[in-house]
Amino acid sequence: MEQNDEQLIKEYFAGNTKAIEMLFSRHKKLVFNYAFRVLANRADAEDVTADVFFALFTKKYTFQPDVKFTSWLYVVIRNACFDRLRKRKRFVSSWFQKKDQGDFAEWTIPDDNAVTDRPAQIKEMSGQVKQAIEQLPQQQKEAIILREYEQLSYQEISEVLDCTVENVKVLIFRAREQLRKGLASFMQGGL
Numbered sequence: 241m242e243q244n245d246e247q248l249i250k251e252y253f254a255g256n257t258k259a260i261e262m263l264f265s266r267h268k269k270l271v272f273n274y275a276f277r278v279l280a281n282r283a284d285a286e287d288v289t290a291d292v293f294f295a296l297f298t299k300k301y302t303f304q305p306d307v308k309f310t311s312w313l314y315v316v317i318r319n320a321c322f323d324r325l326r327k328r329k330r331f332v333s334s335w336f337q338k339k340d341q342g343d344f345a346e347w348t349i350p351d352d353n354a355v356t357d358r359p360a361q362i363k364e365m366s367g368q369v370k371q372a373i374e375q376l377p378q379q380q381k382e383a384i385i386l387r388e389y390e391q392l393s394y395q396e397i398s399e400v401l402d403c404t405v406e407n408v409k410v411l412i413f414r415a416r417e418q419l420r421k422g423l424a425s426f427m428q429g430g431l
Contacts, residue, residue, distance in 0.1 A: 245309035253299060264293055277385045278321045280374055289321045295320070307399065315399040318382065340359055372422040380415035387412050
């Protein structure tokens with residue numbers, strides 16, 4: 241019988257190194273996907289994935305047996321994402337180009353990793369949704385990502401965000417409303 245995550249993390253903290261390998265293979269995609277959605281940058285998401293598992297390997301975080309492993313893991317990922325965002329804010333980009341008026345503007349570098357086998361309209365819509373999500377306040381952004389992309393329950397989201405279930409519902413409601421408003425013109429344009 242296959243062991244659940246909670247049993248594996250307990251075994252790892254007790255000294256069984258094979259247990260963390262199993263957890264890594266089970267959850268590396270989840271960690272990367274969540275980090276990528278929060279950070280909107282593949283390189284940062286890869287770094288966060290490495291940071292999260294390094295933190296687990298070094299037993300930086302203490303697992304609480306009464307908490308579901310994945311809820312606990314999302315908290316670890318969230319903390320790593322916040323660390324990355326703080327580092328990003330301290331970094332000032334030197335990628336600028338000169339405008340016609342003599343001012344400087346940041347270069348927009350196209351994403352060459354975009355999926356090319358999807359119809360152009362769907363790619364455009366996906367980009368619009370991603371951009372709209374990026375414009376949300378941080379807590380709303382996290383709540384909507386955890387609910388819509390990661391499929392977590394309101395209870396699990398409340399544990400990850402360290403707030404009440406009612407607050408999670410408000411965050412998600414406000415995020416959906418803001419997304420609805422932000423995407424209204426795009427949707428009226430017809431797809």
